[in-house]
Amino acid sequence: MPPYLTEMNISTKKLGILLLLITLGSVAFSQGKPEVTQKKGRPNIPGTFQVDVGFNLPSEKDGFNTNFFGSSTVNVYYFYDKRLGKSKFSVHPGIGFGLERYKFNNDKTLGFSADMDTVSMVPSTLPNLRKTKLITNYIDFPLEFRFSTSPDDPNRSFKVSLGFKFGVLYESFTKQKYSQDGEAKKIKDKQNFNLYPIRYGPYLRIGGGNVSVYAYYSLSPIFRPGIGPGGQENINNFTVGFSLAAF
DSSP, rough: HHHHHHHHHHHHHHHHHHHHHHHHHHHHHTTTTTTOOOOOOSOOOSEEEEEEEEEEEOOOSSOEEEETTOEEEEEEEEEOOOEEEEEEEEEEEEEEEEEEEEETTTTTEEEOOSSOOEEEEEEEEEEEEEEEEEEEEEEEEEEEEEEEEEETTTOOEEEEEEEEEEEEEEEEEEEEEEEEETEEEEEEOOOOOOOSSSSEEEEEEEEETOOOOOEEEEESSOOOOOOOOGGOOOEEEHHHHEEEHHH
């Protein structure tokens, strides 16, 4: 395994603890501030937990053939909300997890060439294959600038947000589900598959109250240029979906 992936192979449990400590630290910091008026319709805490659910649309289909409905994103973020004075604008730095899934078509999976330099789509050798995917998990650092029509009443406010996020890959593997002798089985192959170790790109979020739609475009490629599926120089990802803010 390459050194850069070994260093980033942190367990999800440890990252969850890190996120929890940051959240608790933000709460403690807010309690040390002078008392402020509580916003209408929401608890008086310093930030917002948000979940994004979306579909992944890779830019290259010939060398990286994926299925729309099985290629999904789930982001779980905590944002620290900071209003800019008494204006309708605010800034929201955050941290969280970006969990990406790419479902393959045509009963194929990822494999390396004979020289082990280039990765490509290869036929699966498993019997009665039911599902085959690539899973890539990131720890993300989003930064969001937001306009709200009613910042004192966010549950009834129309919002437009422009953001940028930077992510670090900490886990990647293929997963194949199949059946053998009447028993459902699955197998995971945990490798880096020439994946690009970081990701970054802009996103746009528009909505009202606690619900919004969003779109994200990764300026960074999914795979390292020239050694990914099909030998493509760049396979980028575009994601569309919706977001739910907890509080």
